[in-house]
Amino acid sequence: MEVEVKYSSIGFGITCIDTQLHRPNMVACYLIEQDGVAGFIDTGVGNNVPMLMSLLKKKGLAPESVAYVMPTHVHLDHAGGAGRLMQELPNANLLIHPRGARHMIDPSRLQAGSLAVYGEKLYKKIFGELVPVPPHRVVEVSDGYELDFNGRTLTFFDTPGHARHHYCIYDPLSKGLFTGDTFGASYGELNRGRTPFIFPPTTPVQFDPIAWKSTLERLMTLQPQRIFVTHFGMHENVEMLTKLLEQSIEEYVAIAEDLKDTENPAAKIRDAIMGLSLNILLDSDCGIGSDQIKSLLHMDMELNAQGLAHWLATR
Numbered sequence: 001m002e003v004e005v006k007y008s009s010i011g012f013g014i015t016c017i018d019t020q021l022h023r024p025n026m027v028a029c030y031l032i033e034q035d036g037v038a039g040f041i042d043t044g045v046g047n048n049v050p051m052l053m054s055l056l057k058k059k060g061l062a063p064e065s066v067a068y069v070m071p072t073h074v075h076l077d078h079a080g081g082a083g084r085l086m087q088e089l090p091n092a093n094l095l096i097h098p099r100g101a102r103h104m105i106d107p108s109r110l111q112a113g114s115l116a117v118y119g120e121k122l123y124k125k126i127f128g129e130l131v132p133v134p135p136h137r138v139v140e141v142s143d144g145y146e147l148d149f150n151g152r153t154l155t156f157f158d159t160p161g162h163a164r165h166h167y168c169i170y171d172p173l174s175k176g177l178f179t180g181d182t183f184g185a186s187y188g189e190l191n192r193g194r195t196p197f198i199f200p201p202t203t204p205v206q207f208d209p210i211a212w213k214s215t216l217e218r219l220m221t222l223q224p225q226r227i228f229v230t231h232f233g234m235h236e237n238v239e240m241l242t243k244l245l246e247q248s249i250e251e252y253v254a255i256a257e258d259l260k261d262t263e264n265p266a267a268k269i270r271d272a273i274m275g276l277s278l279n280i281l282l283d284s285d286c287g288i289g290s291d292q293i294k295s296l297l298h299m300d301m302e303l304n305a306q307g308l309a310h311w312l313a314t315r
């Protein structure tokens with residue numbers, strides 16, 4: 001049976017796939033092709049594998065033509081499907097940040113960590129059992145690694161800030177960066193106002209605002225013309241978005257600092273960053289009301305607050 005897949009072709013041999021995880025237009029992954037050789041950047045979760053295989057078929061690409069699976073980092077909305085996907089792709093290697101490799105080979109700690117964040121019921125529904133990747137198929141890519149992707153040189157950069165196991169990939173053909181979570185999250189539904197809306201996913205447990213700022217500064221020296229963001233899609237106003245993101249990181253830090261000595265800071269931080277988002281969106285006439293904004297941002301703000309509270313407690 002044909003599995004339905006929602007995707008859009010961006011040009012430059014790049015396809016944006018909507019994994020439909022949580023809701024449409026929230027979690028993307030990308031297929032990149034160069035003269036018959038293909039790679040996936042981010043994978044969605046295990047349940048997304050049939051969808052990704054169906055896309056290959058639609059594009060006339062054999063599973064054997066996929067040479068690389070490249071999760072930007074090991075958070076499960078980016079890498080949760082990697083193990084299962086590798087089982088379907090006989091010639092693929094998994095390219096991963098050196099700090100993420102052991103979690104792909106033995107996902108038990110990753111699974112335990114995500115169980116703690118999401119709770120058992122939600123975890124099982126969304127992510128399911130993780131499949132280990134055989135060690136001989138795992139390639140650790142360190143800062144500055146250059147991949148000859150069938151004549152197209154992709155460069156990998158170590159990009160701490162959101163997570164210490166995060167890399168971004170620069171593609172000279174599109175002059176674009178595959179940014180995972182490093183250039184924040186920016187949803188189409190919330191970008192209809194006068195200014196775009198972008199926020200930092202400060203997901204537990206490795207938020208590092210200082211590292212994040214220098215990562216952004218460093219990547220901007222590449223002068224990317226577009227960014228391919230996991231949450232969600234391609235954006236071309238890179239300079240403006242980066243400024244807004246840096247501002248937002250600073251505001252988050254100030255909010256967390258303010259609330260650090262209160263009881264149950266996570267709940268208070270959640271309400272405060274939701275309030276901040278509402279103000280920004282309503283001020284820019286985003287075209288949707290508070291209730292809808294809250295429902296679109298509810299899960300992100302919950303995770304962000306947990307991450308900020310963890311940062312306060314452990315920095």
Ligand SMILES: [Zn+2]
Pocket residue numbers: 073075078162163181201203
């Ligand atoms: Zn992440």
